[in-house]
Amino acid sequence: MPSLHEPKLISGNANLKLSSAVAKRMSIHRGTPVKLVSARVERFNDQEIFVEIHENVRGEDMFIIQSTSRPANDNLMELLIIADTLRRSSAGRITAVIPYFGYARQDRRSKARTPISAKLVANMVAQSGIERVLTMDLHAAQIQGFFDMPVDNLYASPIFALDVKHHFRDCMDEVMVISPDVGGVARARELAKRIDAPLAIVDKRREKAGEVAEMTVIGDVTGKRCIIVDDICDTAGTLVKAAEVLIDKGAAEVHAYITHGVMSGPAVERISNSVMKTLVLSDTIAPTPEVLAAPNIRIVPTAPIFAQAILNIWGGTSVSSLFDHETLEPLYETAYS
Template identity: 75%
Template structure:
């Protein structure tokens, strides 16, 4: 099959800002305008979703950009219906670019008579005609195995490492990376290794789901600038309590770097009133007005990495090369100071 002249991008309504940023970045790389495919995604009066693609996509390599964030069900259905529309329009290949993969926290059975919804969603995505998935910081690595198609899982930690080296330039020796629980140690260790910082853990115990009864710091955080690392911040209750625990244990100040800023319910007000100095998130989820207005929350762009990953997939070259700082650094040149 001949290679299409250029990759084609199309986006649902979940995060148009990120989709347009990816298109702009790809245009810079290709030296020509790569825009989003002209389409409409609308709702009927009963909230059914209708999709119409206005451009010819026959034989094209399509990249469908759509995180399945809040409202998760609507955005997931948009993804599936758009994929079906592209498949029935004879697209050569459909790659789903899902910066935030919803339902990822339901990746195993924690008790009797509960679903494994992440697997169900994976089955639906494959059945819709999607042939490859590009995502970032899956909640659990084993979710890649739920799919019977290739899954490329990008990591925010290389970009966060660039940001930390720039933001804490001159006093990196004081920085200590914190895992907010035992399950996140691998993610925290990866970032700690990239910036050459030590690691500590906040061990939390729950009396019941959603309520943390006790927290203990494992490691010496005295006079340290602590950076809490995690993949998802939802209501921010555990995060804010972890920050208080670290300060009580002698930390100098606390910051957080978290990939997916779900930030539902009272999250923004909790962050605003917390003892944390800052919360840094990615733009995998469209930021609300409240998030943008919060002085303590800063958003790191992921469009440069996603744009390069899309081009690598299109060219058939390595995506894992983006985990190397020597490869990623030039992509973010101009955003961060180089060493």
């Protein structure tokens, strides 16, 4: 049943630009101004986080926009403290919009005596008063089951499909989608299906965490414009090595589409010096000045899909409808017209 109250947005400090863009898009969709709730989210001298909301939120349908990206712990605590502030201020419903869900790579025990931190974070989110989560491209789909609440997991593949069809419109028959590992085949297959392209796999074997010992290409990439698709780019070591292997196997050129640009340490330098022609990132994580200055890195917006998803949640309508090309394309028509 649609809410009697207007949807209200509040933002942490992780990605204020995205939050403002979501508010702007919601204003366009609704034809009435939507602004971020006036609040103070700051730190004391000892780095304790303090939140003060300057508007009445009693009974309101509240949406907190906050990625738990670097610094992950600070941004996670901001999210939890904002939620607690809203709960104690009698907000009607609290939804956490987490474009990038940190700790998602710790979704299982990889070896003895290790944590399942994604489950711990899910418990903390629930205890803070949050009643629903909206996110994008969870690293592991089973994380949705860690929450005893509704979790809407949006996908970047429909956005990437629109971008690929626009930028490769004159050579779509030469495009091949590449999964950078066996575990990412489902994600790569989804994009390949949307753009009607063949699929190949780079099979990697690790000697230890963070180091790839060997890569093998499964499939013929000769003369193809290869598009590597993945959910996270951290230090970019694996991505750059995969691009080199593809070129060695006869690929004409290599591009990459990554949902979450963590871009730690030497990532930007590696990408800038790599054989990849372009790396396309979404803005679920606020790009650093170095990322924005890199000549072969491009950013695609997620505000249109998040804005519509928030409106659908508020209005009690389908979020999964945004997975369809026909539904999503009008939201991005200005970007690809």
